[in-house]
Amino acid sequence: MQSFIQYRKFKHAVEAQLERKGRLADESAEKSSPQPGQTYTPEPSGREKDVEKGDAEFEGDPSSPHPHEHLHAPYGVRPGEVAAVRRSSVPREAEETMMATNRPQGEVEPPYRPGGSSNDDEGEDDDDDDELMRQRSSLAATLSPQASGNTRLGRMLTGVNIRRRSTREGGDGDVFVVGYEGADDPLDPHNWGFGTRVRCTLIIAAIGCVVGIASAIDSSVVRRVAAEFGVGEVAASLGTGLFLIGFGAGALFAGPISETVGRNPVYIVTLILYMIFIMAAGLAPNFGAWLAFRFIAGVFGSTPLTCAGGSISDLWRPMERVWTFPIFANAAFTGPLLGPVAGGWIAQSRTLSWRWTEWVTLLVSGVVLGLVVLLQPETYPPTLLKWKAAHLRALTGDHRYRAELEIRRESFVHRLQRALWRPFLLTTREPIIVLISLYLTVVYIVLFGFLDGYDYIFGQTYGESPGITGICFLGIIVGLFGASALVLVIYKWAKHDLQKIQEQGGDKLPPEFRLWFSMLGGAFAIPISLFWMGWTARPDISIWSPLAASVLFGYGILCVFISCYQYIIDSYETYSASALASITLIRYVASGGMVVASIPFYQNMGVAYTCTILGCISAVMVPVPYIFYRYGPWIRKHSRYAITHTSKA
Known part of the structure; x- marks a missing residue:
């Protein structure tokens, strides 16, 4: 509309x-019309010229x-x-x-001669x-x-x-x-009214939130799914794992297609198809059909993960994205955490079927789709x-x-083929993409590992019910919103740095400025929270200790996500959607595998050692934002796709 x-x-x-x-x-x-005595020859009426x-x-x-x-x-x-510009x-x-x-057509071009004359070597005059x-x-x-x-x-x-x-x-x-x-x-969308742009941003954030809910809500009903279909809990966890793998696969198409046909057609069409397969998963007659429908729903639900960054870039200038991008980031992470909160109470209910996880997702998605169709313009x-x-x-x-x-x-098919090939090209040739992918993959492995791991951390350790265990995810959400407090500080720094750059003839901040979110404790917060949670989640220690660790974890993952996404957007600009598609594929395929592996991991290793191993892996990635802050300009200079300098005014 x-x-x-x-x-x-x-x-x-x-x-x-x-x-x-x-x-x-x-x-x-009128000034150049033919004078009396002059004639002109009109174009033949039957000829359609290709101008x-x-x-x-x-x-x-x-x-x-x-x-x-x-x-x-x-x-x-x-x-x-430009009338004063001289021909010279x-x-x-x-x-x-x-x-x-x-x-005139048919006339041969005279050779170029400085000063405006031709054939100077042959001795002809002016x-x-x-x-x-x-x-x-x-x-x-x-x-x-x-x-x-x-x-x-x-x-x-x-x-x-x-x-x-x-x-x-x-x-x-x-x-x-x-x-x-x-x-x-x-x-120009950058010049739309402030209220209009905020509304568009909130709708994009809502899309990210609702597909995030769909990705995680089924993790709470693993036992009931296993009991109905007669499979093990590890097999039942494939419903969440395959949805996440579908996210990664769909990102390869959603981002490039949005760079070919625009954002809105991709949002609307993929949301409709995603809802159709969510409904199919709720009606699935057997275990195989349920897994297939969950995977396909994930493929079509990946749209905001790759297109949202581009949409926000369409609406807000680089300076404004310092505070607007965290709005989407909060929503993108809140969705997977709200899913277990709702799913936990459905799992605990004696009257509601586990299939209500799909129906709740479908209802919320329908509301968001209505908002997109009625209120979201093309950007x-x-x-x-x-x-x-x-x-x-x-x-x-x-x-x-x-x-x-x-x-x-070019034909649409030819442009689409080139766009679909670009994410693979970026993944193999760009060190920035490789390192950022590894960094976010570690973060997401831990986050989605918690979907099944929280039952061991809070359910089995402290004996909490599925509903209360789901509520424990709110600790991570508190940390997410706590990280947003950094926006005020970083925005102030951004204004100061931008003023200096403008005095020197530039007009925008370098991509490395976006790394401050991670460098202000975000990179350290993730491993610290994992060590803290792993070694204090014991019956003899208050439940508030691992909950406090989850708050610190939420702070860390939001800081890392904001830094990585904005750094990619600012570094690749035109190709940002394709670059984000590469990152999305890698991290969600790894996350889907971790969801399936997390049950035997926690069962065999225990909470303490599982969190310790994850903490050690995340500690290895701590230097990444500092490396890019120091050597990022040099790396971009040797890149074929990244920008190499700030543009001049």
């Missing part, structure tokens, strides 16, 4: 822009001392603002492009330039006023960059690359500019208007 309304808004905005600029184009057309593949037309106004001054105007520069300041490539653009200008003036007089008017209008539209299409882009004609009108264009900039370009083509009849996404004119 919101996307449809948004599409109409783009049409109205384009109509308003054309109306403003059309007056200027008409005035210019993008070489049917170039005269671009300049012969009455202007610099007839091409607007052809390569910078983004957002209005006609007339135009790079050779731009000069050759402009010469080719205005050359009179050739005067003759060339006379030919261009004559050509302008014989062209259709409407044809030259279209080009003149394209040059006048702010945010439209006229350039030549390269051969690899499918042609050598002109293309009008459509962008936003300027930094303050209200169509992906290439898609929005594609809409704008489509409106410009329809309203002007000029098919040279193209969004950057459309210039190559």
